[in-house]
Amino acid sequence: MTEEQANPAVAPEPAFEFEEPKLFGLMAEFEEHEQLLEAARRAYAEGYRRMDGYSPFPIDGLAEALGHEYNEIPLLTLFGGVIGGLGGYFMEWYAMARLYPLNVGGRPLNSWPNFIPIVFELTVLVASFSAFVSVFLLSRLPQPHHPVFNIPEFERASIDRFFLCIEVIDPKFDRGETRKFLENLKPCKVSEVTE
C-alpha cells in the first residue's frame, strides 16, 4: 500500500505537471478477463516481453500468454519433500539407533516400519513449507510498494478490473507506439504509470 493511497491528503496531485516523473510503464484497463487474455497474446505476438497482467482472480493461461511458461514451484516442492523425508528418517535412525539405543526384546534398533508415520509427516511438512515460501520468495513478496499502485484505477485490480502493463524496460517500448498499440486493444482506459 502506498503512502498516497493511505492518505491522499499527503500528496495532492497538481492539475498540471510540468516536470514529468520517471515512467514505469503503460497500463491498459479492461472490463473482462477474456479481453486481458487476448491483449496479452497480442502483445506477446507484437514482440513485447517485459509486461505483466493484473487481475482480481487467477486467469487460466494468462501467465503463459505473457511468456512465463516455466514454473519453479513443483520442483522446489519436490525438493522440500525429499529433504523432509530423508531428514526425518535420519533423525529417527540417529536418535533411536545411535544416540539413545533401547533394546526392546531384541528387536532391531533401525525399526523402519515404526519410523514411517513421522517420515510421512515431515515429508508433507517440509514440502508444504517450501511450496509456501517459494511463492513469496520468487514473487519478491512482501513488497509493500510497487509503481502500479500509483494509478488510482489500480484499486479495482483487486475487485473487478483487469490490467495489462507494458514496462519501460521492454526493448520494444516506445511511448507513442506502445500507447497506440494498447489503445488498439479497446481497453476502457490507458494510463501512464510513474515510478
Next chain:
Amino acid sequence: METIQGSEPRMPNSDRPFPVTNLGYPAELIGPKETYAGVSEQIAGIPLKHPNPKFWFIGFTVAFSFFLLFCVAVTYLVYKGVGIWGIQIPVAWGFAITNFVWWIGIGHAGTFISAILLLLFQKWRTTINRFTEAMTLFAVICAGLFPLMHLGRPWVFYWLVPYPDTMALWPQFRSPLIWDVFAVSTYFTVSLLFWYLGVLPDLATVRDKAKTRWKKIIYGMSALGWRGSAIHWQRHQTAYLLLGGLATPLVLSVHSVVSFDFSVAQLPGWHSTIFPPYFVAGAIYSGFAMVLNLLIPIRRIYGLQNLITERTLNNMACVMLATGWMVTYGYIMEAFMAWYSGDVFERAEMWDRAFGPYGWIFWCLITLNCVLPQLLWSRRVRTNDIALFLVALSINLGMWVERFVIVVQSLSHDFVPSSWKLYTPTFWDVATLLGSVGLFLVLQFLFIRYVPMISISESRELIAQRKEGKL
C-alpha cells in the same frame, strides 16, 4: 478441466423457493445476479463495515464467558494437577482424550473440503472452504491443548519435541503418542499455510476497499503487497494445488495416527484394524456437522444465501449421509468382529458396551449418530436449514458420545474384573469441555469479524466461469 456441475437443465416451474434441476435438486452454485464488484462488496463489507453488531457482541460475550471458564479450569489444573478430573486407573484418559479426539475430528472437515474437494473439482466447495479451513485451525488448537493438559506437567510439553537436550534423552519415535505430536502439529501448520495462501488475495481486496487509515495499514500489511500479478497468480495457483495434494493424504493420516493410539494397544475394544478408516470417516462426519452448525446461523444472520446456496447445503448433507453410513458400518463390524473372533474378552467387552453400566450412553450414540441422521434421505430436510441444523447438532453430540464410549467404556472394562472401575466426570471435566467450546467460538467470532469469511477471488472465478458458460 470442466465439470458439468450446475449446467444441468433447470425445471421452469417448481414449488421450491430456489431454482431446481429436473431431478428436483437445488441448481445454483452462486446467486444468479452476482457480479465481481457485488461479491467483493458483500464479502469484504463484513470485516470492513461490521453489519449486525448486536448479534456479534452478544455471541462474542457468551463465547468469551465460556472461554474465561476455560482459563479458570486450566489455571486450577496447572495449580492442582490432573487429580481434579475424574480420571483414575484404569480410566486414565477420561474426558481429556475424548475431547481431543472429538476436536481433531471436527478439524478434518476444513481440509477435506478445501483440499480433497479441490482436487475432485467440486465447485460447490468454493464458497465454504475459507470458513471451514478457519474452523479447522480453531478446532485443532482446541484439540492440541487437551493432550498437553493431560500430560500432568504441561510446562515440560517441549520434551515431546525432538531436540538435542542436555539430558541426552530422545522421544520414543516408535510410539503412536509421538506420531500424534508430529501428525497434529504438521496438520496445523499445513492447514495454516494453505489457509493463508488462500486468504492473501482477499486481504488485498479488503485493503483496497478500506476507507480508514488503520484498516488500510493493517490489512495492507497482512496482504503483503499482493497486487494480483499474472505471474504471482501462476505461482500461487500451483502452490495452492500442490498444498491441496499434500494436504489430502495428510487429512487421512491424522485421524489414522490418532486411531493408532487406540488400536496399537492390546485392550479389548481398541485393538482393531478397522479403527483408522472408521476414525477418518467419523472425523469427516463430525466435521461436516460442525460446519453446518456454524454456517447455517451465519448464513442467515449475514444474508449469505446468495453465496452459500441450497445446493451447497444439500451436497454437505449428502456427504454426511455417506460418512454416517461408513461410521455405522464401523459400529456393526466392531460388534461382529467381537463375536466372530471368539475371544472371550472381546465378547465380554462388547456385551458390556451395549448392556453394561454405560449401555444407555451407547444407545444414545446409536440414536444420535445412526438413526436420526437417516432423516437426511429426505430432500426436504437436506434443503431446509433449520432441520439440517438440528440433524447436524445430533451428529455433533453423537460423535462426542462415540469418543466417550470408545475411550471410557473400553478402559473401564479391561481383562481382569478386579481392575474394572467406572468413571464419573467431575465439575472440572465438564468446565474444561465447555470452556474449550468457548475458546473455539471466540476464535470463530474474531474470524468472521475481521477476515473475509468467503473466498472472494474464488467466487469471482465462479462468476467468470458462468460468463463463459462453463457453469
